[in-house]
Amino acid sequence: EDLYVGNESNCSEVHLSIDARIHGVTVNLSCPTGTVSIMGDSTVSANASGGVTIKASKLDLRDPNSFIKATVVDIVVLGKEDTVVNCGIPGIIVPAWQEQLQLCALTLSAPNGTVILGDADSSPFYMKRLWIFAGSLAIRGRIRTIGSSCDNKRAEKSDVCRRVVPALGQLDSWSSAFADENVTFDFVATTSDKLTLGRENIAAEDQVHVFAGSMLICSRHAVIQDNVILDASGRGCAVGSGQGAG
Numbered sequence: 001e002d003l004y005v006g007n008e009s010n011c012s013e014v015h016l017s018i019d020a021r022i023h024g025v026t027v028n029l030s031c032p033t034g035t036v037s038i039m040g041d042s043t044v045s046a047n048a049s050g051g052v053t054i055k056a057s058k059l060d061l062r063d064p065n066s067f068i069k070a071t072v073v074d075i076v077v078l079g080k081e082d083t084v085v086n087c088g089i090p091g092i093i094v095p096a097w098q099e100q101l102q103l104c105a106l107t108l109s110a111p112n113g114t115v116i117l118g119d120a121d122s123s124p125f126y127m128k129r130l131w132i133f134a135g136s137l138a139i140r141g142r143i144r145t146i147g148s149s150c151d152n153k154r155a156e157k158s159d160v161c162r163r164v165v166p167a168l169g170q171l172d173s174w175s176s177a178f179a180d181e182n183v184t185f186d187f188v189a190t191t192s193d194k195l196t197l198g199r200e201n202i203a204a205e206d207q208v209h210v211f212a213g214s215m216l217i218c219s220r221h222a223v224i225q226d227n228v229i230l231d232a233s234g235r236g237c238a239v240g241s242g243q244g245a246g
Helices: 160-169 174-178
Strands: 003-006 015-018 021-024 027-038 043-046 052-061 067-069 072-077 083-085 092-094 100-102 105-117 125-127 129-139 143-145 187-191 194-197 209-211 215-218 221-224 229-231
Touching: 021 027, 027 043, 043 052, 105 125, 125 129, 129 143, 160 187, 160 215, 187 194
Parallel strands: 003 027, 015 027, 021 043, 027 052, 043 067, 052 072, 052 083, 072 105, 083 105, 105 129, 125 143, 129 187, 129 194, 143 209, 187 215, 194 221, 209 229
Antiparallel strands: 092 100
16 A cells, blocks of 8 residues: 655654655655654665655655665655765565566755765665756765666757756756757756765775766766766667667
């Protein structure tokens, strides 16, 4: 069954803390004026046909021992405090598909605050798609999405970033701002203020690497640390695929 936990209008003093394993066809954790945290060995999971939705003023996902398991995860953080994401988001195993792993499509929106994604203790983020829209964003963990650029054609819309950044304050405008029927992105990182990629004073082999088929990165101010890798190579068309394939 669907699982709804929270209060849309009156939870300013509520700290919705998940320290257990909960599961539903869909799971909705909602506390728009309070705090949601997932800690310890907790797991929040949904069926392959459903998803997990979280809406809060403040969100705490800093515990690397906790998990969100779903094929679709939508997170909206409305407050100005930092959102630290270290938890595992590995997708789900679908037994009916011979134990096939279905990866997660994650959309994380924090237009008023800062998102800190990953650290030295967090696992790499391996996802179907990752879209992040934030006031500021610091990426400190490794990311791999599984998209392909094979279906991309010449973009019909120019200067996508000029449209995306002003739309950050409008929750319903982001996806349409960078939508283009000829181009799709499996990794999107856009901020209205600052974007920081990587960590200072660490070995090159431990630095941030982002691998995707098609990337969109927009920011008013960006800092890219030494040895950071942004790699969109090797994701084109397979032999016999794509435009002009024989």
